[in-house]
Amino acid sequence: MPLGAYLVLAALVFAIGLFGVLTRRNAVGILLGIELMLNAVNINLVAFARFTGGLAGIVFTLFIIAITVAEVAVGLALVIVIFRVRRTVEADHLDLLRG
């Protein structure tokens, strides 16, 4: 398969993730969208690593997976705290900083 196919796949995944982030009202759904976007980037990096023969892309991917795990842990912890305080995780209702 040519490189372009991987890139199109990554772009599709990224777009789906972004769409999720922008449209989901549930905070957990937004976090899932962010995961998709990050994995789209991972696909990109691995594809470039595979086609150019460097190791850098693979190393980056490993780092990103680790950071993603940490980010999800923190993000879910935040969601739980928000739920305890506000009794909701609907992003539409979390507008304390409205001007």
Next chain:
Amino acid sequence: MSVRVGSAALALLVLALPFASFLLLALVRPLRRSAVAAATVSITAMVAAVGSAFWLSWRSLPRALLQSPSTTWAWIPADGGPMATVGVMVDDKSMAMCMLVTFVSLMVQLYSWAYLHDEPRPSLGRYYAYHSLFAFSMLGLVLSPSFIQMFVFWELVGLCSYLLIGYWYDRPPAARAAVKAFWITKLGDLGFVAGIVMLWAAAGTFDFWELFRMANVGALPREGLALIMFLIYLGAVGKSAQFPLHIWLPDAMEGPTPVSALIHAATMVTAGVFLVTRAFPLFLLVPDVLTLIAWVGAFTALLAASMACVESDIKRVLAYSTVSQLGYMMAAAGAQAPGAGFNHLLTHGIFKALLFLGAGVVIHVFHTNDVFRMGGLRGQPLLWAPFVLATLALAGVPPLPGFFTKEAILGGVLEAHLTVPFVMLAVTAFLTAFYMFRVVFLAFFRGGLGDGHAHPHVPGLMSLVCWALTVLTIATGVAMARQVLTAGHHDGAPAWLPAFSLGLAGSGILLAWLTYQRQALDPARLSAALAPLDWAARRRYGIDAVFVGFYRFVLLAFSRLVGWLDRYIVDGVLNVVSACTLRAGDRLRRIQSGLAQDYLYGVALGVLVLFVLAQWRLR
């Protein structure tokens, strides 16, 4: 040299004593609140100041003025030497003024203690504090070695007169009169300060002695000097109540009578004449301004004398007579005889103080200022003698001092070939005798109305002060008479002048006697014969009305215009700007929805735009 330093130290002592008294009374509250202590402090300081002033002149007078009589210290530092200096200038003029100021102040302070005895204690303490400050300011003015120091004290004198005229500040007329005196004199001071600054720009110094030296050797630039000296003269016009700025002085009668005595005799109004006398070597360079001074002075003298003839308030008559005599002094300076004017200033200071203090006695007896409600004091020579003697001195009857100084002024004006001013001054001399004796006959000798006061009670202190000034007036007159008799008639003036001025005074007295004592002439017919003049003089020739009109229709209209501009144009622009800012902020506020996803939309859109831009640029 030791004499010099000693003189300066003594002069500083004269200056420091009233100031110390003022500081003490101003800062130590219990001292001020108890009137006895305040009066004691103030009068003690004044006694010491009188002693120092007389000692100063006794030891310094014979010395010839070969070098600068000033002792100065640097004040405003600048590149290449100080820009201005402070110090004292001890010469014959300042020493004579020192003696006059300290002595009259002392007399007035003593007299005030009896006259204002019924005042509340704390406000009497305040009164004495003002008096000390007043004496200090005037002494500082006469001892000034430079224009700039003189100006500082000049303003202090104005402030003190404001404070004392408005002593009864809870009475609206007194408060108004104080403000009027302050602002009208400020009008003249504007010219004064502008003149000083322009003179400094032209000559590079404020120092009198240095300026006189430059004037002597012709180092002063003549160009623009006339304007400068005219502006400086404006200050004297305001202070010495020359036409048209004389309107504040009659209103200043709202203050206590001793204050009037002080202001008219020694401290406030003499400052203008003193300024012209002090700066005379500079005025000498601009003959046009001198002529103007003479004309304005003579006109002021005549105008004020005519207004005094129709006035029934005894203090206002005296006020107009002061304006009139100040016109005399200014006319003398304008006729290049400043010595005659200055001598008249000194003698006038003594007997005008006596006149006011004597008027205070009759006001004390009758509890009114109106001469038509007085009278019947013929049997009380102790009461009327000082006042009558001072009146004779003012009218110019020998051997009292007013005769000699007034005659010297008339001679000087005649010598300068100022015929019209001379005629005006001669008519003034006649009118002066008339209106002063009108007051004397109405207030003291007329029978009838006041007979109820057969045995009026007058405090001993008041009589004592009056008699002390009486003795001094006589002594001055006798000394001047002896000087004239031994030195002969002063050359230049025609021989008929003494007889002429005596005739003027005599005919004025005679007319007043016929009209108000013998009642051979009916005053109503007299005023009917001069109906238009009478009508105008009673309305003060409309000069006050001109000022009021100027204030109301020009100044207030201008202020309203400026106020309107400020309220609707300046404020309007600011209001529009602030309203726009508020509205824009309100609109922009809505962008901050507080929803994380909205911000993410923004970020995504921004990235998209950047992406498109990058693609477009690459192409």
